[in-house]
Amino acid sequence: MDKYEPKRLKGNVLGDLSWYWRATRHPLMGLVLVAPLLIFYEVGTLARVGGDEGQSLRNGADAWVRDWCEQFGNGGNLIPPLLMVVWLFLATLRRWDTRPDRVISTSLGMVLESLALALTLWLFSRLWPDLLKHYGWELQVKASGNPVGLHQGDPFRAALPLVGAGLYEEFLFRLVSLTVLISLLGFMGIDAFTGFFMASLLSAWFFAAAHHWGANAPPYDGRVFSFRFAAGLVFSGVLAWRGFGIAVGGHTLYNLLVGLPGTWNHA
Secondary structure (H helix, E strand, O other), X not given: OOOOOHHHHOOOHHHHHHHHHHHHOOHHHHHHHHHHHHHHXXXXXXXXXXXXXXXXXXXXXXXXXXXXXXXXXXXXXXXXHHHHHHHHHHHHHHOHHHOOOOHHHHHHHXXXXXXXXXXXXXXXXXXXXXXXXXXXXXXXXXXXXXXXXXXXXXXXXXXXXXXXXXXXXXXXXXXXXXXXXXXXXXXOOOOHHHHHHHHHHHHHHHHHHHOOOOOOOOOOOHHHHHHHHHHHHHHHHHHHHHOHHHHHHHHHHHHHHHHOOOOOOOO
């Protein structure tokens, strides 16, 4: 694997872009971008409120994983964030020799790229119903009020589950599931490209369907389901070509754009 050599590329615009493209996909940059969000979510959830009310701020993939981890005892709640950090840390150690050294400037670029991804997804979500209608797939839409159960009067508490969703959905439905599925398909003799395509389809379906599971989940909505399925495919591509950090950043910023009180509406 190529080593990162920013000094040799200095002054060459195309070379700098090539270096940035590779640097953002390094696990170290994923860890750098994800760590502040993880600290905000975990500390905020525990410190702002406690008990059953605190647990209500956890949703989706995070809630499922923690429910499963509770069987390991009181310390089970620490397993999900530790698992994410350990996964990225071990991946970073594995590629330590190729780590980028322009961490701050690369991080700023990743934040801007994540914002661009979030805005593109938002625009895509607004065009989605017309796109479906154009191809003859006009789906019934049900009014769902406040489907994610946000705390409309407190932006901080409203932001916590949105950040948690961006973190743990990308970790579970993209990083972990794609890695496992591609490995299993490769073991079955399926080539890497076909395996990635098949794994992305399966992961995107579970990602979309999971939002309608559970007693407190919103009712099935074909338009929203289809958009989340398409978004799942997009995030799979982002993970593969732009890295875990940008996938989490784009997902989280999109959630905040459409989910915080006073911001843009849902897809």
